[in-house]
Amino acid sequence: MDPYRMTTGVLRNPDFLRFLSSHVADELGANISRVALPLVAVLTLHAGPAAVGALSALQTTAFLLIGLPAGVWVDRMRKRRVMMVTDLARFLLLGSIPLAAQLGLLSIGVMFAVALLAGASQVFNDVADQTYLPELVGTGQLSDGNSKLEVVRSGAFLAGPGIGGALVQLLGAPCTVVATALGSLGSVLFLGSVKVPDKPPAVAERTPLLRGIGEGLAYVWHDRLMRMFVASTAAVNLCVSAVLGLSVLFLADEVGLAPGVVGVLLMSGGIGGLIGGLSAGWLSRRYGIARTTWLAVSVASPFGLLLPLTQADWRAVCFAITSMALSWSATLMNVGQITYRQTVTPEHLLGRVNASVRFMVWGIMPLGALLGGLVAQQIGVRDALWVFMAGRLLAFLPLLFSPLPRMRDFGEVQSRS
Numbered sequence: 001m002d003p004y005r006m007t008t009g010v011l012r013n014p015d016f017l018r019f020l021s022s023h024v025a026d027e028l029g030a031n032i033s034r035v036a037l038p039l040v041a042v043l044t045l046h047a048g049p050a051a052v053g054a055l056s057a058l059q060t061t062a063f064l065l066i067g068l069p070a071g072v073w074v075d076r077m078r079k080r081r082v083m084m085v086t087d088l089a090r091f092l093l094l095g096s097i098p099l100a101a102q103l104g105l106l107s108i109g110v111m112f113a114v115a116l117l118a119g120a121s122q123v124f125n126d127v128a129d130q131t132y133l134p135e136l137v138g139t140g141q142l143s144d145g146n147s148k149l150e151v152v153r154s155g156a157f158l159a160g161p162g163i164g165g166a167l168v169q170l171l172g173a174p175c176t177v178v179a180t181a182l183g184s185l186g187s188v189l190f191l192g193s194v195k196v197p198d199k200p201p202a203v204a205e206r207t208p209l210l211r212g213i214g215e216g217l218a219y220v221w222h223d224r225l226m227r228m229f230v231a232s233t234a235a236v237n238l239c240v241s242a243v244l245g246l247s248v249l250f251l252a253d254e255v256g257l258a259p260g261v262v263g264v265l266l267m268s269g270g271i272g273g274l275i276g277g278l279s280a281g282w283l284s285r286r287y288g289i290a291r292t293t294w295l296a297v298s299v300a301s302p303f304g305l306l307l308p309l310t311q312a313d314w315r316a317v318c319f320a321i322t323s324m325a326l327s328w329s330a331t332l333m334n335v336g337q338i339t340y341r342q343t344v345t346p347e348h349l350l351g352r353v354n355a356s357v358r359f360m361v362w363g364i365m366p367l368g369a370l371l372g373g374l375v376a377q378q379i380g381v382r383d384a385l386w387v388f389m390a391g392r393l394l395a396f397l398p399l400l401f402s403p404l405p406r407m408r409d410f411g412e413v414q415s416r417s
Contacts, residue, residue: 029183031160071355
């Protein structure tokens, strides 16, 4: 490892800046597509709610289908090369939508296929991305690097849909998808400009697929703190996905807010995430990355109980406060647990461990959305929000019984239990 990267700020590392720039292009394009793809289905193909819902689900189905084997395969490959190939695949897939529209060949079946294949590319990209950062920066800079990447993710999440809506208005939905495709192409170019050679895989021999998956899952299970991180994050994602699925219905129907106000309130979470990314580096340096992670989760969780109090008056601010506080906390939690995994996991296992964690904490989200709808149908939307926000409050309990509250930094981890 270059001593220069160990002793200077992460933004002084030219290769990290190139890596960060690839994230800006990729994340902005992906968040524009959150608006563009459904609008192509609605405005161009006149798709109904079921088709639009299926299109949205297909974008994340790949995490369940290939999330675990992706980790094994990524551990066998050069990480930057994986990211470049998958970004290029997304460029070609998304670019096919406006081309098909121009040729009169676009159908909802084509949209479904593109969504599923682009989602599969994203699975490999995400696993390789989290595995690649330690190659660029020193161990002492992982927290700072992850916080900068979270700033980009939160900023793109905040700005992307608005830019997407404006582009749809100006160019039409199919042409707006071109912006998403160009984002993936831009990411390829930035990654290609990184000067540090792409390291060969650390895996000495190719283990059978099922054995490789088992090794990743076993490592997560036997590391006590990682196991508690997964349990807490999975519980949070279950509750939050239920709440997100009900939020538009709650604000528009139950509370009776105008669409413009609903849009502003839904954006507030992006502001909280952006603040979290910007503050993560300073807080980690001052208080320690482990302590910052614990305090963020424990301090912010009670704010969730404000959300069901939202009304069509000054109390509308309750929704915004909850969204900002919980997004701030989630960002710091992400920085903390990703840094921990990158710090303690052997290099040859990191892809499998990242994939295993992502499978468990993301795979539960569709269940949360389904459960939210079922509970709301039985007891009402506002009461359902009380149930899931109380669950969100209790989700930090696994961490209470982990080593995390007694740690300042993850370098203090001496043994696995």
